[in-house]
Amino acid sequence: MTKKQNSFTSNLYIFIVMAFMYLPILVMIIYSFNDSKSRGAWAGFTTKWYADLLQNESILTALWNTLIVAVISSVVATLLGTAAAVGIQAMKKRNRELIMNFTYLPVMSPEIVMGVSLMLLFVMFGVDFSLFTVIVAHITFNVPYVILSVLPKLRQMDKYLFEAAMDLGCTPLQAFMKVMLPEIMPGIISGFLIAFTFSLDDFNISYFVSGERAQTLPVLIYSMTRKRVSPEINALSAIIFVVVLTVLIITNLNDVRKEKQLQKGGRRG
Amino acid sequence: MNNTNTLISLRGVTVEYDGVVVLDHLDLDIKDKEFVTLLGPSGCGKTTTLRIIGGFTEPSQGDVFFDGVKINDVPPYKRNVNTVFQRYALFPHLNVYENIEFGLKITKLPEEERKKRIKEMLAMVGLSGFELRRVNQLSGGQQQRVAIARALVNHPRLLLLDEPLGALDLKLRKEMQIELKRIQQQLGITFLYVTHDQEEALTMSDRIVIMKNGEIQQMGTPTDIYNEPINAFVADFIGESNIVDGVMIEDYLVEFGGRRLPCLDGGFGKNVKVDVVIRPEDWEICKPENGQFRGIVKSSVFKGVHYELMVQAPGEEEEWMVHTIENHPVGSEIGLILTPDDIHIMNKMSPEEEAELVSALEADSILEDGEESDEE
Ligand SMILES: Nc1ncnc2c1ncn2[C@@H]1O[C@H](COP(=O)(O)OP(=O)(O)OP(=O)(O)O)[C@@H](O)[C@H]1O
Numbered sequence A: 001m002t003k004k005q006n007s008f009t010s011n012l013y014i015f016i017v018m019a020f021m022y023l024p025i026l027v028m029i030i031y032s033f034n035d036s037k038s039r040g041a042w043a044g045f046t047t048k049w050y051a052d053l054l055q056n057e058s059i060l061t062a063l064w065n066t067l068i069v070a071v072i073s074s075v076v077a078t079l080l081g082t083a084a085a086v087g088i089q090a091m092k093k094r095n096r097e098l099i100m101n102f103t104y105l106p107v108m109s110p111e112i113v114m115g116v117s118l119m120l121l122f123v124m125f126g127v128d129f130s131l132f133t134v135i136v137a138h139i140t141f142n143v144p145y146v147i148l149s150v151l152p153k154l155r156q157m158d159k160y161l162f163e164a165a166m167d168l169g170c171t172p173l174q175a176f177m178k179v180m181l182p183e184i185m186p187g188i189i190s191g192f193l194i195a196f197t198f199s200l201d202d203f204n205i206s207y208f209v210s211g212e213r214a215q216t217l218p219v220l221i222y223s224m225t226r227k228r229v230s231p232e233i234n235a236l237s238a239i240i241f242v243v244v245l246t247v248l249i250i251t252n253l254n255d256v257r258k259e260k261q262l263q264k265g266g267r268r269g
Numbered sequence B: 001m002n003n004t005n006t007l008i009s010l011r012g013v014t015v016e017y018d019g020v021v022v023l024d025h026l027d028l029d030i031k032d033k034e035f036v037t038l039l040g041p042s043g044c045g046k047t048t049t050l051r052i053i054g055g056f057t058e059p060s061q062g063d064v065f066f067d068g069v070k071i072n073d074v075p076p077y078k079r080n081v082n083t084v085f086q087r088y089a090l091f092p093h094l095n096v097y098e099n100i101e102f103g104l105k106i107t108k109l110p111e112e113e114r115k116k117r118i119k120e121m122l123a124m125v126g127l128s129g130f131e132l133r134r135v136n137q138l139s140g141g142q143q144q145r146v147a148i149a150r151a152l153v154n155h156p157r158l159l160l161l162d163e164p165l166g167a168l169d170l171k172l173r174k175e176m177q178i179e180l181k182r183i184q185q186q187l188g189i190t191f192l193y194v195t196h197d198q199e200e201a202l203t204m205s206d207r208i209v210i211m212k213n214g215e216i217q218q219m220g221t222p223t224d225i226y227n228e229p230i231n232a233f234v235a236d237f238i239g240e241s242n243i244v245d246g247v248m249i250e251d252y253l254v255e256f257g258g259r260r261l262p263c264l265d266g267g268f269g270k271n272v273k274v275d276v277v278i279r280p281e282d283w284e285i286c287k288p289e290n291g292q293f294r295g296i297v298k299s300s301v302f303k304g305v306h307y308e309l310m311v312q313a314p315g316e317e318e319e320w321m322v323h324t325i326e327n328h329p330v331g332s333e334i335g336l337i338l339t340p341d342d343i344h345i346m347n348k349m350s351p352e353e354e355a356e357l358v359s360a361l362e363a364d365s366i367l368e369d370g371e372e373s374d375e376e
């Protein structure tokens, strides 16, 4: 095979993969502008569904719920997870390994197990399902992800940095804030982002602990589609997709810019 | 200046890790404004001694005094001590300037004063113009100098330096030795200095402490240690030496290498086995027929200032190391003469001690070859 043919096949391959991934989304976006309630035929262009969407109380409430849950649970999970990671790192080897197995367990087990067991727990203690229970559940499943993303950073850190900070007059708290935290920040941020997106995304666990009043978007959409896919859902999904896409592009551009700056900085010196 | 104040005292300090004794009832006094060097083979407990004083390791027995006050329970950040860590421990998220500024900011020194001191420090370590560099964009030697600046800029009462010049080339090392010594005297800071390099120890220190296996072998001024080593370990560690078996025939008369020679030592008893130490530079070279010893030059290596000859007489076991500024070709025969004060008599080491010495010195010479190797 010549080089040209080779690059043709690899391009074709990429095209097929991309088509598989993005065709459904493209179809969904197109249908969100379709002036017909049914899925089948194209009946002309309209933005009606977007207008309807903004009037739909239950969807807006669910969106709001989802955002509140995601923000609060990811922030709390990040704090707890970071503290836990620091504690685990300071443990003796045997205890550390034991705790790490317990940390992996929820990550490895099917989410539905987590969902059901959290539901049972709340029922047992007589806690009514509400935003609170959803938030608690999300914190619970997010903490391990934060721990798992912070721990490697702690392990990479030069263990003498902490001592060096104390040598220069820092109390242990100051040493943590001024030296350790900046060192492990990348791990904390990626842990936070993972927690945030998992929380936005989660259906399995929220389904069991949200009840009627505290539905998050995935739960609401599921319950709506049991009847019929409303074109409003298409519109909403399209909006979410565009928002996510924009955020991704912005962060990527940011990374590229930073990288360039770093390279420049390196050469300047 | 009051030079008789004791700044730091260790009393019976013992450190054990998992039952292994790393420091063994260490007693050490360091006077105010003194420059003391810990010297010893790898793993003998030098870093551990510094960590005790810095407050990072707790002694399992014994006390630490600072200015006469017991500081066993004082945390590191309350001790007026700064450390140049063996592996630098620079803060990677800060640039060179911010690293050096770190301690001054914690103690809330005014900005103007901070700037001034940091500028001086950077000039001293030869890193002016590197302020904005990330520390992981520096060479090992540059990082080491930032570490020195970061500790020294705080003007502590006591500075602990753990092999602070290990990563520098010979020329820079010599320059930094002079600079450090100058700063130490100018600021009146007490230095406790760790090095592998015996020459560095001899040129810089007011006092040298020779350690082995967590015990102090000898303490004294460089001249004391060099001229009057207390045992063969010290003699061999501080400067290369010929160490051979000998017998003290009577006071002031020793037999070794098949000769009886007068010496200045006495009090060992009669017909007692001893170690005889002869510095390679103490030999006087003469015509073969005039020498107390004579031998063939087996090898000759140029060492920069002098030649190092290995000399052995046919049929004799002893091989002598001789330093001379005049080369003698391999294969030629020379004579060697010693005056009584060139012969140093030491109590015999036990066989175990001897084996330890050999292994310690081997480990050490390996280390000196690969200075930045990851030991510990
Ligand atoms: N945290 C620790 N746990 C167990 N053993 C240790 C620990 N720290 C040091 N040791 C042991 O204590 C001994 C002395 O170590 P130390 O670091 O004081 O040696 P050193 O004289 O500084 O050696 P070097 O010249 O190689 O730096 C070594 O045998 C080392 O293995």
Ligand SMILES: [Mg+2]
Pocket: B046, B047, B048, B086, B162
């Ligand atoms: Mg050491």
